[in-house]
Amino acid sequence: MPKNYNTEEEFLKDYDPSTFEKLSMMVDILMLSVSNEETENYRKTDKKKMSVLLVKRDNYPFKGRWCLPGGFVRIDENLDDAPRRVLKEETNLENIYLEQLYTFGDVDRDPRMRIISSAYMALIDKNRLCEKIGEKTSWFDITLYEESDDIVDLVLDNGSETIKFSIRKILREQTTDRYSFKIVENDSLAFDNPLVILSGLERLKNKIGYTDIVFNMMSEYFTLGELQQVYEVILGKKLLDPAFRRIIADKVLKTDKMKTGGGHRPSRLFTYKKKEK
Amino acid sequence: MPKNYNTEEEFLKDYDPSTFEKLSMMVDILMLSVSNEETENYRKTDKKKMSVLLVKRDNYPFKGRWCLPGGFVRIDENLDDAPRRVLKEETNLENIYLEQLYTFGDVDRDPRMRIISSAYMALIDKNRLCEKIGEKTSWFDITLYEESDDIVDLVLDNGSETIKFSIRKILREQTTDRYSFKIVENDSLAFDNPLVILSGLERLKNKIGYTDIVFNMMSEYFTLGELQQVYEVILGKKLLDPAFRRIIADKVLKTDKMKTGGGHRPSRLFTYKKKEK
DNA sequence: TTTTGTTATTAATAAATTGATAATAAGTGG
């Protein structure tokens, strides 16, 4: 029988927080970048890949498996602050582009107990995180095969290990535009991490067209060729040079620096031109 | 001191879920629709508005204030299932378009205790939910004033009550494209609901261009004029007729029904043409 | 019955954008 309160204060003083069964909250971080193949004839060989940062679990559950970096949200910590803290702890990096991707909350997603996880997508220029990663942390290159209309196979590779999984895109009822994903096969990635990876790749693909987030993956100075390759690997298709240049013309700023040494005509270096207003 | 386990099962059997402090999880539902002004000369008067469904709180905290419908996530319920259940409970509606919007998790967003809330956006044809709502539930028309470059004022009105609040868009550090919102003023809306509303309006505005979600707000048969008005109210600007018709040409199917009685040339009725493949 | 007002719908053309090909530039490595 609910008691009758007259003021907000009175109610709060009396409030029993244990009325509802509680649960735990985590954040997972999908750190994405683009592989760098500086020395290759990259225009010809299409070697550029998306890459994702994984860490090897040294605890149960999924001990020994690779997973996305993550951690529990502290009780006195804003949700949006958690991924930034975790990133600092795991990679010692600050000032990283982060955006919330999706909150995954299936009942059985974690074998330990009920844990809901907010996935955040982080974008970074790979050069900022290359040396300092230990044995437990590794970049994996992503290859994506569209198996059929509704099945996607993903292969992750870090040079010595390979991880494969398949995901089925399900056209949800009651929606007219959005897929939800379901894991069909998964050797080795922990938890529902495959879903996070595919969601992130899709989000990036969508947002590259109407935002400037790509520039978070570029170093300060870059050539238009490099930028174009990043676009191409994210979109999964070749772009024509003049068309591409037209698209990004007002997003970049020409510098007077040049990049030489490529065995061909040197290319001009550009920087990101921040929006006015 | 962590004990050493040899198998996953062994670990789980021994796992103590109380290691981390737990919290509660809610879902909020941002039910959006478009006001219907059937009898007006709507092309001239721009009366069409976005509307949002609010319920009056009859409990503390925020007793007597309007807020988004919502509820706690059950411990044995998938996160994505919760908004569907809540919607069924509060409005008796099923088969509603729903998509996860954002998970809000600031420490102080609920005065009771630590509660993280996933907001879901629901889109509906208003005619499906008009009669059957009681006194505690009401549609509010939304008017949006761009006060300055970074401040937006919102006014909600249900005919007898008016709710106002202001939100500041903050260009986040470390990002190049996204705003985060901060409530500047808020008379009467409960919790961080103003943020949810503005996020949803922005999401809708973005997605209308590359998805077919608008059709979730239309009834089965509609005129192109009606559809255009919905586009215009979502985008907040007028569109030219021929341009609009080109854009949606391959999304709609012409029927042989007509709508008469408008005091002008009757308009043909169309339906949503579902994507092939 | 005719006129006026209103929205629907489409034609037609100008303007802008995009697509595709090709030409020229400027390094490196033989």
Place this chain on the structure above:
DNA sequence: CCACTTATTATCAATTTATTAATAACAAAA
């Protein structure tokens, strides 16, 4: 100095978008 490679821009065709305006068809007023 030549071959090779990528960079960069020009050019023109094809397509799309913007804009104006013409015509259609009903309701209501005159």
